[in-house]
Amino acid sequence: MIEDSSSLPGYTIFQEEATDAIPDLSAKPPGHPLDPLSVDEIRVAAKLIRTHAKLNALKFNCLTLREPEKGCYSAFRAGKGPRPPRRAFAIVLKKGTSQCAEVIANLTALEVESWKAVAEVAPTLTLEDLDVTERIARKDSRIVQLCREVGITDMSKVYFDAWAIGFDHRWGFERRLQQGLPYYRNSQLDNQYAHPLDFSVVVDTETEEILAIDVRHVNGERTKVPLEEHNYLPEFVQNAYDGSKLKPLDIIQPQGVSFDMQGNELSWAGYKMHVGFNYREGIVISDVRMHDQYEQRDRALFNRISVVEMVVPYGNPDPPHHKKHAFDVGEYGSGLMTNSLKLGCDCKGTIHYLDAIMTTARGEPAMVKNAICIHEEDNGLLYKHTDFRDGKVISARDRKLIISQIITAANYEYAFYHIFTLDGTYKLEMKLTAHLLIEG
Structure with missing residues (x-):
C-alpha cells in the first residue's frame, strides 16, 4: 500500500496498489469486540460492499464498526456466549446522486448482510x-x-x-x-x-x-470588504505577547503512569473500560466498571459514553445566516474533524495516544495520528479531616484520568475531556476556543 499524507490534511490515507492482496482477517488474532475497525478490516469491508453493489460509481460516506448488541457482548464478556461476529456499518451513495443506502457487512462470514435504501435523508458532510x-x-x-x-x-x-x-x-x-x-x-x-x-x-x-x-x-x-486585519499568529503579534510572566511548569511522573493499556482496554485505580472511536461521535467509552475490592467483583457504571449531538443555534434571522444552525456531530462528524494532538499544549504530562482510523469517499482507510490523548492530572484534595481532640490529621489527594480529543469545526475548536476521578465520579468537560464568526 501507498501512504498518502498530502491529499487530506491531517490524515494518512492507505491507498491500495494493484499488486496488493486482499487481507486474510482469519490469520490475525481477534481483538476486543468493541475495537474500531482496523486498516485491513476497512479494506475487506469496502471490497465486500463494492462487489455486492456491482457499481463502480460508489461513494462511501462512512465505514465504521457495527457494535455488537449489548446482550451478545455481555454474554461473551461473562463467558456465557460466543464471540460476537465482527460487522462493519457503511453509508454509501451512488456517485453523482443523492441516492443513499445503509449497509451492514459481516467481516466474520465475509458477506453483506443488509442493504437498505434510505430516502429523504442527508448524510454527514465529510x-x-x-x-x-x-x-x-x-x-x-x-x-x-x-x-x-x-x-x-x-x-x-x-x-x-x-x-x-x-x-x-x-x-x-x-x-x-x-x-x-x-x-x-x-x-x-x-x-x-x-x-x-x-x-x-x-x-x-x-x-x-x-x-x-x-x-x-x-x-x-454592495457591502465593502472590511480590510482591517485582526491576526493572532506569532508572526503578526510579534512583541505584543510577553511570555516571561510565567515560569516553566513541568509535569513529571518518574515511575510512569498509573493506568494500564492493553490495546484499547484501559484500567486505572479500580476502573476498567474500553476506549473506542468513530467518525461521527469521536471518542466512545464503553463497558465502564469499577472493581469492588470488598465483594471482589466488578460493578457496572456505564454501558456507553459518547457525545451523540451538539447544537449551535446562531439565531440570526437574516438570510443566509438563518440557516446557520449547526448540528456539529451529526452534520460534520466529531471524529472526522478531530485533530492530531501534540505534546506540550494539546496534552501535557506523560501521555498515551491512540490513533483513529476512518475512511475516504473511495473506501480507503484514513488515519489520524494521536487522535486521542490519555493522561493523569492532580485533582486537588480528595478528603481531609482533623480531629480537634487529639490533633490527628488525615488527608489524601485526588487524581483525574482524562481521555480527550480536540476538533476543528471551521472557525471553532471544541475540546472534549472525559474525566474520571478517584471517588467514582465521571464528568464531561468541554472547552470552546478559536475566534468569532463575523457575518458579511
Whole structure:
C-alpha cells in the first residue's frame, strides 16, 4: 500500500496498489469486540460492499464498526456466549446522486448482510464533501465577477466555509446541499474571519453544481470588504505577547503512569473500560466498571459514553445566516474533524495516544495520528479531616484520568475531556476556543 499524507490534511490515507492482496482477517488474532475497525478490516469491508453493489460509481460516506448488541457482548464478556461476529456499518451513495443506502457487512462470514435504501435523508458532510464548495466556487464566472465588483481579483485569496443547510424548499430532498460563506485573506496566514464577503452560495455536493448565489444588499448597494486585519499568529503579534510572566511548569511522573493499556482496554485505580472511536461521535467509552475490592467483583457504571449531538443555534434571522444552525456531530462528524494532538499544549504530562482510523469517499482507510490523548492530572484534595481532640490529621489527594480529543469545526475548536476521578465520579468537560464568526 501507498501512504498518502498530502491529499487530506491531517490524515494518512492507505491507498491500495494493484499488486496488493486482499487481507486474510482469519490469520490475525481477534481483538476486543468493541475495537474500531482496523486498516485491513476497512479494506475487506469496502471490497465486500463494492462487489455486492456491482457499481463502480460508489461513494462511501462512512465505514465504521457495527457494535455488537449489548446482550451478545455481555454474554461473551461473562463467558456465557460466543464471540460476537465482527460487522462493519457503511453509508454509501451512488456517485453523482443523492441516492443513499445503509449497509451492514459481516467481516466474520465475509458477506453483506443488509442493504437498505434510505430516502429523504442527508448524510454527514465529510471533509472531502466540504472541499467541493470552495473548489468549484472559485472557478465560477458569476462569483469571480461578484468578487471583482468589490475589488478582489485574485480568487486564490477567497475562501469558502461550507455549511450544512438541511432541508430547503427550493430543492427538497432531491439534492444534497451545502451553503458556502466566503471570506478574504490579505495574505496566506491572514485571519479570514476578519474579512467576510457579502454573498453566499448553495451547492449540490454530488453533482458539484452551484444552484444559487445570494447577495445581501444594504440600501440597494454592495457591502465593502472590511480590510482591517485582526491576526493572532506569532508572526503578526510579534512583541505584543510577553511570555516571561510565567515560569516553566513541568509535569513529571518518574515511575510512569498509573493506568494500564492493553490495546484499547484501559484500567486505572479500580476502573476498567474500553476506549473506542468513530467518525461521527469521536471518542466512545464503553463497558465502564469499577472493581469492588470488598465483594471482589466488578460493578457496572456505564454501558456507553459518547457525545451523540451538539447544537449551535446562531439565531440570526437574516438570510443566509438563518440557516446557520449547526448540528456539529451529526452534520460534520466529531471524529472526522478531530485533530492530531501534540505534546506540550494539546496534552501535557506523560501521555498515551491512540490513533483513529476512518475512511475516504473511495473506501480507503484514513488515519489520524494521536487522535486521542490519555493522561493523569492532580485533582486537588480528595478528603481531609482533623480531629480537634487529639490533633490527628488525615488527608489524601485526588487524581483525574482524562481521555480527550480536540476538533476543528471551521472557525471553532471544541475540546472534549472525559474525566474520571478517584471517588467514582465521571464528568464531561468541554472547552470552546478559536475566534468569532463575523457575518458579511
